[in-house]
Amino acid sequence: MNTIFPAPAPIAVPVHGESGLFPVHRIYCVGRNYEEHAKEMGFTGREAPFFFLKPTDALVFVANGETGQMPYPSLTQNLHHEIELVVAIGKGGRDIPASEAMSHVYGYAVGLDMTRRDLQGEMKKQGRPWCIGKGFDHSAPMGPITKAADAGSVEHAEISLDVNGQTRQKSSTEQLMWKIPEIIEHLSAAWELQPGDLIFTGTPEGVAAVKSGDLMVGAVAGLGNLKIQIQ
Numbered sequence: 001m002n003t004i005f006p007a008p009a010p011i012a013v014p015v016h017g018e019s020g021l022f023p024v025h026r027i028y029c030v031g032r033n034y035e036e037h038a039k040e041m042g043f044t045g046r047e048a049p050f051f052f053l054k055p056t057d058a059l060v061f062v063a064n065g066e067t068g069q070m071p072y073p074s075l076t077q078n079l080h081h082e083i084e085l086v087v088a089i090g091k092g093g094r095d096i097p098a099s100e101a102m103s104h105v106y107g108y109a110v111g112l113d114m115t116r117r118d119l120q121g122e123m124k125k126q127g128r129p130w131c132i133g134k135g136f137d138h139s140a141p142m143g144p145i146t147k148a149a150d151a152g153s154v155e156h157a158e159i160s161l162d163v164n165g166q167t168r169q170k171s172s173t174e175q176l177m178w179k180i181p182e183i184i185e186h187l188s189a190a191w192e193l194q195p196g197d198l199i200f201t202g203t204p205e206g207v208a209a210v211k212s213g214d215l216m217v218g219a220v221a222g223l224g225n226l227k228i229q230i231q
C-alpha cells in the first residue's frame, strides 16, 4: 500500500501455546459491572450494561514474568487502577444471543483499565464524554491471552490487584453483575463484533490511586499475573 507516511504498526497480543499473535481490532470496556464497585462510585443496583472504548493503541502488552512500564499520564492528580478480566473475541457477529455468545470467545487475559479519575469525575459532572479519563495513551495494560479451552473456569475465578505488595482489590468474577454471555449479547446489539475485539469486563471494589514508582501486580486465577510499574 502506498501511504503518504508510514501506516501505524498493527497491535497484536501473544497467545499462550501459539506462535501467531492475536491481532487487536477494538477495545470495549464495561462500566460498573461489580455491585461493590458501583457502590463505591456512588451508584446502587443493577443498571443496564453500558460501554465505552479505549483506542487500540492504548494497549500496553506485558509478558508473563516481566515487569511492564507505564508512564504516569499527563493532566491528572488521581490515576486509578481497575483490575479486570478481559474477553478476547475470535468470531464476530451482530445481535449474538447470550445462548450462543461463548462460541464467539477466543480466550481471556488479565487487564488494567487505568483511569484518570479526576478527569473522568469532571466529565461526568458536566455530562461530557469520558474519553479523557479513560482513553488516554497507555491506559490499557494487559497480559497474554489464554485460549478459552485452557483457561479453566474464568467466571468463578479470584481476581485481585496488589500495589507494592499490599492487596487493594480482591473479589471473584462470580460477582460480575452482567456475565460474559450477557455482555456479548448487549455489546453486539450496539456494534458488530469483529474477530480481534477485546472486552474489559469491569472492575471489583477497591479502586484507588497509584503514583510514580508503584508496582502493580494484577491476577485472575488461571490466567497468570500482570505486573506493571508506574514510571
Ligand code: MN
Pocket: 029, 030, 031, 032, 082, 084, 113, 200, 202, 203
Ligand atoms: Mn473499568
